[in-house]
Each structure stands twice: as structure tokens, then as C-alpha cells.
Amino acid sequence: MDYDALAVELRKLRENVTGVTDMVIAASDGIPIFSDVADAVDPLNISALAAANLGIARQAAEVTGQGTLAQTVVFSSNGYMAVYAIGRLALLVVLGDSGLNLGRLLYETRPVTDRIGTLLTP
Amino acid sequence: MHALRQCHADRATAALVLAGDPGGVIHFRDGAVVAAHSPGAPGVGTLRVDDEARDLARAAMSDAAFAIAVGGIAHYALDESADVLPPALDGVRPDRLLREAAVRLAVLAASPCPLSPYRERLVPTGRAEPAEQWREIVAHATGRRTARDIAFVLGLGVHTVTVEIARMLGEDVLAIVPAAAVTGRAHDVATLRPRSDQRAAVAPTGPLPVRRSGQGP
Known part of the structure; x- marks a missing residue:
């Protein structure tokens, strides 16, 4: 797998969206594939949480008949955790501080997840 | 910053949305600035509370104005349908906010090694x-x-x-940090393989205990 290309995609996302602090690409079963995180953030924990989060949200989308799940966002007093589905096999977690520009993140992430999806399934 | 002065002249009650990197939003009430937010500056809820807590909202506003000014602005739009929050402080004339931002930009420019708050790591x-x-x-x-x-x-x-x-x-x-420095690490994807190899590591256990009626606690 082209890990350098994954690193470049994550770096671009972090540079383009103010407030992004950490990112993890994981398989949809919660096993991390590539991470760019601070020392205090455990990619194993985050990946497992994100997979569970996405699984519940995906079921909610199906049960309510609202189509295919695109993302979930956890809003907290000091920041955000956004989880994006990359096809059905992988996911992208983005952590941000309280200043995260969420609108910009939504806009910038879609092409990034498309490219990451291509990199993961060559 | 013509738009700010125009909002003041028109006594606007609206949100001036400045799209950019990082951009921000300036809230006007009757032509006075009552709040300013930017992804580039910590808001009132994030700023550390100290002895000057009374002026926290004002400090956050000035800091947001600097954060917007030091970044780039691609375009702007006046949103008159936006909810203008109840003001946390008396309105400030946009001229005054602009002057403050200009002073802060000059202080940074005059420092030994000016840098962007957003780019350099x-x-x-x-x-x-x-x-x-x-x-x-x-x-x-x-x-x-x-x-x-x-x-x-x-x-x-x-x-x-x-x-x-x-x-x-x-x-x-x-x-x-050099701009080209790549961060991040790859994880051992070998764990994605089927688990059949690891089956022998699980110790065999006896049959599960059977519960019989009337004997439980």
C-alpha cells in the first residue's frame, strides 16, 4: 500500500482546514491503517470507537430509510470528532479543536475520502 | 474593509460572513460590532479565565479580528437573516476594531521573526x-x-x-518545521489477515456451566 500517498492526503487536509488536530484511517472493523495523531491520542482506541460510531449511525440511516450514511460528527465542548465512511471497507476519523471550521471540513473531505478509497483498493 | 464601514454606515443588524483562510463572521447590531468569531482565534468558551475575565468577550472579539485580518479573505457576504446573538458586550465601532487589528498586525510584523499563525509548525x-x-x-x-x-x-x-x-x-x-516534512505512521495491516493462524493460542475450555432451576441464588 502507498502509505506516503496516504500521508500526503492527510497533510493536505490538515493544512486546508483550520482546527484539524488528528486523523486516523482505519478499516471499518476498527483496525488502524494509517494515523497522523498527537502523542496523547491512541489510534487503536480512536479507530475502535469510530468503527462502533459509524456502525450505529449506518444502521440508523438504514432503519430511517434516509439513504447511504456519509459521516457522523460528535460535538463536544472542546472539540469535534468526525467520522467518514470510505466505501464499506474503511473509514476516516478527523479530530478537531473548538475552532474547527466544520463547514470547510465537510467541503474538503469528500474528494480526500474518494482519493483515499482509491489508494486503499488499488 | 470597506464592508465593515458600510455596515456601520447602514446601521446594519446582520452577520458579515468573511470567507477565507481562516475567515470568520462579524456580527453587527445597529451598525456596531457585538461579536466576532473566527476558526483562527479561541472563542470566549476556550479562552482561559483569569483576573481580566470581565473583558473576556472583548478580548475574544479583538483576537478574532486579528485572526481574520492576518489570514486571507476570498470573498464576503452579508447575511441579514442570521440570528444575531444577544450581545455579550456593548457594541464596538468597526473603525476601532480595524485600528486594533492594524496595531496587532504591525506588532507581529515588527517582531524579530514574523510568521503566519496558520502555516508554520x-x-x-x-x-x-x-x-x-x-x-x-x-x-x-x-x-x-x-x-x-x-x-x-x-x-x-x-x-x-x-x-x-x-x-x-x-x-x-x-x-x-520544514514544510515538506511528512508526519504520521503506518500500522501493521498484517492484523487484517484471517485469524485462523491464531486459533491454537486460545486455551480449550470445558463445557459451559448449566443452570438448573431452583438452585440459583
């Missing part, structure tokens, strides 16, 4: 011992964070932190 050089008041900032300069990111972690104004970092760059306490 910082790391300690290890060559010079940081002064006592700088230790906190240095501790958070991990090579992944910009001046803006450190301001958010510490709950300090982005202008204050950026100017202090500019001084530290001048005194060789901090250095800028």
Missing part, C-alpha cells in the same frame, strides 16, 4: 533554554502544531501566542 531547537513564561508554549510545540493550534490548546489569544513565538524564533528557542 513549530518545534523546540533544544539549543536555548526557554524563559519561564515561555515554557508552556514550548511544551506544546510538538512539530505538529501551528501558533494558532497552540493558542487553542492553552486557551490564550492567538495574537499573544504568535508574537511570543516570533520572539522565540528570534532567540533560537523554537524552529519552524
Whole structure:
């Protein structure tokens, strides 16, 4: 797998969206594939949480008949955790501080997840 | 910044949305600025509360104005349907806010080593011992964070932190991480293989206990 290309995609996302602090690409079963995180953030924990989060949200989308799940966002007093589905096999977690520009993140992430999806399934 | 003056002249009650990097939103009520937010500056909820807490909202507003001014603005739009929040402080004339932002930009430009709060990521050089008041900032300069990111972690104004970092760059306490530096790490994807190889590691157990009626606690 082209890990350098994954690193470049994550770096671009972090540079383009103010407030992004950490990112993890994981398989949809919660096993991390590539991470760019601070020392205090455990990619194993985050990946497992994100997979569970996405699984519940995906079921909610199906049960309510609202189509295919695109993302979930956890809003907290000091920041955000956004989880994006990359096809059905992988996911992208983005952590941000309280200043995260969420609108910009939504806009910038879609092409990034498309490219990451291509990199993961060559 | 013609738009700001126009909002004042029109006694507008609206949100001036400045799209950019990082951009921001300036809220007007009757032509006076009552709030300013930017992803580039910690808000009132993030700023550390100290003895000057009474002026926290005002400090956050000035810092947001600096954060918007020091970045780029691509375009702007006036949103008159936006909810203008109940003002946390008396309105400020936009002229005054602009003057403050100009002074802050000049202070940064005059510092030994001006930098962008958004682009440059910082790391300690290890060559010079940081002064006592700088230790906190240095501790958070991990090579992944910009001046803006450190301001958010510490709950300090982005202008204050950026100017202090500019001084530290001048005194060789901090250095800028090369832009091409790639961060992140790959994880062992071998764990994605089927688990059949690991089956022998699980100790065999006897049959599960059977519950019989009437014998339970």
C-alpha cells in the first residue's frame, strides 16, 4: 500500500482546514491503517470507537430509510470528532479543536475520502 | 474593509460572513460590532479565565479580528437573516476594531521573526533554554502544531501566542518545521489477515456451566 500517498492526503487536509488536530484511517472493523495523531491520542482506541460510531449511525440511516450514511460528527465542548465512511471497507476519523471550521471540513473531505478509497483498493 | 464601514454606515443588524483562510463572521447590531468569531482565534468558551475575565468577550472579539485580518479573505457576504446573538458586550465601532487589528498586525510584523499563525509548525531547537513564561508554549510545540493550534490548546489569544513565538524564533528557542516534512505512521495491516493462524493460542475450555432451576441464588 502507498502509505506516503496516504500521508500526503492527510497533510493536505490538515493544512486546508483550520482546527484539524488528528486523523486516523482505519478499516471499518476498527483496525488502524494509517494515523497522523498527537502523542496523547491512541489510534487503536480512536479507530475502535469510530468503527462502533459509524456502525450505529449506518444502521440508523438504514432503519430511517434516509439513504447511504456519509459521516457522523460528535460535538463536544472542546472539540469535534468526525467520522467518514470510505466505501464499506474503511473509514476516516478527523479530530478537531473548538475552532474547527466544520463547514470547510465537510467541503474538503469528500474528494480526500474518494482519493483515499482509491489508494486503499488499488 | 470597506464592508465593515458600510455596515456601520447602514446601521446594519446582520452577520458579515468573511470567507477565507481562516475567515470568520462579524456580527453587527445597529451598525456596531457585538461579536466576532473566527476558526483562527479561541472563542470566549476556550479562552482561559483569569483576573481580566470581565473583558473576556472583548478580548475574544479583538483576537478574532486579528485572526481574520492576518489570514486571507476570498470573498464576503452579508447575511441579514442570521440570528444575531444577544450581545455579550456593548457594541464596538468597526473603525476601532480595524485600528486594533492594524496595531496587532504591525506588532507581529515588527517582531524579530514574523510568521503566519496558520502555516508554520513549530518545534523546540533544544539549543536555548526557554524563559519561564515561555515554557508552556514550548511544551506544546510538538512539530505538529501551528501558533494558532497552540493558542487553542492553552486557551490564550492567538495574537499573544504568535508574537511570543516570533520572539522565540528570534532567540533560537523554537524552529519552524520544514514544510515538506511528512508526519504520521503506518500500522501493521498484517492484523487484517484471517485469524485462523491464531486459533491454537486460545486455551480449550470445558463445557459451559448449566443452570438448573431452583438452585440459583
